[in-house]
Amino acid sequence: MNDFTNMGLPEKLVARLTDMGLTEPTPIQTGAIPHAMQGRDVMGLAQTGTGKTAAFGLPLVAQIRAMGRPEPKGVQGLVLAPTRELANQIADTLKELVQGSPLKVAVVVGGQSINNQIKRLDRGVDLLVATPGRLIDLLDRRAVRLGATKFLVLDEADQMLDMGFIHALRQISKHLPSERQTMLFSATMPKLMEELAGEYLKNPQKVQVSPPGKAADKIEQSVHFIAKSEKQKLLIELLDTHRDELALVFGRTKHGSEKLMKQLEKAGFAAASIHGNKSQGQRERALQAFREGKVRVLVATDVAARGLDIPAVRHVYNFDLPNVPENYVHRIGRTARAGREGAAVAFCAPDEIGELKAIQKVLKMSIPVASGRPWEGLDTPDRGGQKRGNGGRGGQKPGAPKSSNRRRRRPNRAKAA
DSSP states (O other): OOTTGGGTOOHHHHHHHHHTTOOSOOHHHHHHHHHHHTTOOEEEEOOTTSSHHHHHHHHHHHHHHTSOOOOTTBEEEEEEOSSHHHHHHHHHHHHHHTTTSSOOEEEEOTTSOHHHHHHHHTTOEEEEEEOHHHHHHHHHTTOOBOTTOOEEEETTHHHHHHTTOHHHHHHHHTTSOSSSEEEEEESOOOHHHHHHHHHHOSSOEEEESSOTTOOOTTEEEEEEEBOGGGHHHHHHHHHGGGTTSEEEEEOSSHHHHHHHHHHHHHTTOOEEEEOTTSOHHHHHHHHHHHHTTSOSEEEEOGGGSSSOOOTTEEEEEESSOOSSHHHHHHHHTTSSOTTOOEEEEEEEOGGGHHHHHHHHHHHTSOOOEEESOOOTTTTSSOOSSOOOOSOTBTTOOTTOOOOOOOOOOOOOOGGGO
16 A cells, blocks of 8 residues: 555546555654645645655646646746755656656756757656756846746755855746645745745745754764864764765865865875865766665865765765854754664854854753863853863963954855756
């Protein structure tokens, strides 16, 4: 018995799910699919790794199967995603769902030949997965038409806002018909997200299966209070205890992540990196090597914080704490996938105490301390100007300059996708 049967999905699509080994829907799928099949707009809130792609993908495939062929350069259903990695993963899932049907799925992202993408779109596609920047390039060249698009999905919408895509989304929306079904999926619900939902959705059905900011229950979290100069040494020590397991290491900057990867290679680890300065081909090769276990340590910026579904990832290291606290939840969500267990280790230098406080506020919990003593001011509400402690592994020496704890400006990373 397939539990997808009573959701209004066509029999052939349910049979396809059975062939894929999918018989029991996840909570977000149970909540979203019936409403989407009724043509309603849906706003889905769920933590990463909960099956959101199928939650919107199944209704899209089911409804588009009953439609005619798209017009030349036309698109029946459009899915927008913030990063190349997530767009490619969504496209892979959709291609599995449409297997055995005449539906065509295409993906357009930066870092690849736009001429090849133009040729691919010439006859029209049923489902198009795109990053906003590349889609605007194609719209400017009149290589794609969205006037007859009946379905729009904004996936990981909160990250698109954080990456500065709000103006790009508004530019794209001008090409879309007002009469359409729209689905918005997000792991968090910042205030700007409410404005976006009000702008794009009409009387949406809200489906929330876990509190925003909640980390997966099977992730064992810990934090080391450590001087910045000691981070690399500690990371190597910890990685050395599980050389045969996959580990994902998050850095804050492209340059810093690349430098750390090279340092890990010198230490004897099979390492690779992905970030905005890498070409699409380089990023895909690094991810493939990581999936296959040829690379055991992947160093990445937040381009890999969402959409990276590699169940074998056992360890996530926050070498640098993220400026956006919700990104911590997405980062550690790369482990403990598909019902497995995972470990998430954070390093906190004195000038990152504000980031840690913000993360713990989002989590509504204190992360267990693995080593070092919490820097002074951790429990005070003021983010800036508090006195630094001299705790932590390799702690700050008395008389050392105090580090600024002001929140850094969020960079506009729209072009990185």
